[in-house]
Amino acid sequence: MKTVILGGYGQLGTALEKFSPETVVALSRKNADLTNIDQLFAKLESLSPEVLINCAAYNLVDQAEAEPDAAFAMNSDAPARLAEWCESRGIIFVHFSTDYVFGGDPNRDVPYREEDAPLPVSRYGESKLAGERNVLAACHQSFVIRTCGLYGPSRSPGKGNFIKTMLKLAETRDELKIVDDQRCTPTFTEDLAEVTLKLISTPAFGLYHATNSGSMTWCELAKEVFRLRNLSTVAHPITSEQYGAVAQRPAYSVLDCSKLSETIQVSLPTWQSAVERYLNLAESE
Numbered sequence: 001m002k003t004v005i006l007g008g009y010g011q012l013g014t015a016l017e018k019f020s021p022e023t024v025v026a027l028s029r030k031n032a033d034l035t036n037i038d039q040l041f042a043k044l045e046s047l048s049p050e051v052l053i054n055c056a057a058y059n060l061v062d063q064a065e066a067e068p069d070a071a072f073a074m075n076s077d078a079p080a081r082l083a084e085w086c087e088s089r090g091i092i093f094v095h096f097s098t099d100y101v102f103g104g105d106p107n108r109d110v111p112y113r114e115e116d117a118p119l120p121v122s123r124y125g126e127s128k129l130a131g132e133r134n135v136l137a138a139c140h141q142s143f144v145i146r147t148c149g150l151y152g153p154s155r156s157p158g159k160g161n162f163i164k165t166m167l168k169l170a171e172t173r174d175e176l177k178i179v180d181d182q183r184c185t186p187t188f189t190e191d192l193a194e195v196t197l198k199l200i201s202t203p204a205f206g207l208y209h210a211t212n213s214g215s216m217t218w219c220e221l222a223k224e225v226f227r228l229r230n231l232s233t234v235a236h237p238i239t240s241e242q243y244g245a246v247a248q249r250p251a252y253s254v255l256d257c258s259k260l261s262e263t264i265q266v267s268l269p270t271w272q273s274a275v276e277r278y279l280n281l282a283e284s285e
């Protein structure tokens with residue numbers, strides 16, 4: 001199946017291109033800009049994909065509070081147009097969303113399933129929720145995959161992720177204060193890419209959760225990274241309030257991925273295994 005990936009030079013796009021077994025064209029922002037949708041459609045017409053995968057997104061969670069229009073344009077309006085375009089041509093559309101569509105229930109302590117009512121606590125979460133609803137409504141051959149805290153290599157230079165940030169900070173700091181009251185499951189892009197490619201080769205369209213298995217706080221993740229790299233930097237737990245980010249994050253946003261594993265008969269590896277494999281990969285680059 002001829003596949004085109006938008007946002008193809010980002011973290012997830014890079015992993016999807018690496019694992020795609022068939023004809024795949026990964027487009028960067030430079031040659032396929034979602035904010036210039038008419039030019040983008042002309043480009044897509046010339047490529048005639050059978051599957052269109054959208055990895056492009058506005059991912060600046062804090063900045064979205066100040067510029068919600070930009071977040072909604074990228075995360076909601078553009079995916080809606082792409083989904084309509086795919087529907088009118090019988091093309092399969094694949095789109096990614098986030099655990100940040102949840103978070104409004106302060107007492108939650110069991111993983112969220114696809115049928116649970118979303119309740120975002122940030123403008124970013126609202127924009128991604130609007131996007132996933134638009135896509136599912138516009139294109140019946142669509143997959144919307146919610147994931148969490150991605151990390152992985154990317155073709156686009158200078159892309160950051162939490163683990164990279166921790167390693168960078170550890171070069172100069174003996175102690176760090178890290179948020180310890182947000183429980184979720186950050187996910188290795190290569191693990192996500194493998195299950196995504198399996199899922200989209202089935203006709204089981206719809207909404208899915210896909211993260212590594214288990215759960216952690218950001219402080220726990222930092223400690224594991226320092227342990228695996230034999231770094232002496234100490235991660236001290238703090239609250240989200242103490243950290244003081246502009247946008248609120250969910251206190252609990254672990255996703256139940258059993259629908260995905262029942263559909264493709266594969267479960268994602270544990271988060272500990274994923275972090276270790278990512279660090280080994282990052283070391284060999």
Ligand SMILES: NC(=O)c1ccc[n+]([C@@H]2O[C@H](COP(=O)([O-])OP(=O)(O)OC[C@H]3O[C@@H](n4cnc5c(N)ncnc54)[C@H](OP(=O)(O)O)[C@@H]3O)[C@@H](O)[C@H]2O)c1
Pocket residue numbers: 006007008009010011012013028029030032033034035054055056057058059074095096097098099147148149150151154156159
């Ligand atoms: N990253 C996370 O922690 C996370 C968590 C949950 C869900 N997700 C979702 O997973 C998907 C993939 O995320 P990711 O981590 O791969 O993100 P990423 O590494 O930031 O990649 C996104 C790509 O989109 C491109 N892009 C930005 N604006 C664009 C535009 N106007 N037109 C075309 N391309 C544009 C970026 O280009 P440049 O390289 O030029 O910036 C980048 O290559 C997204 O839907 C995201 O919302 C991500």
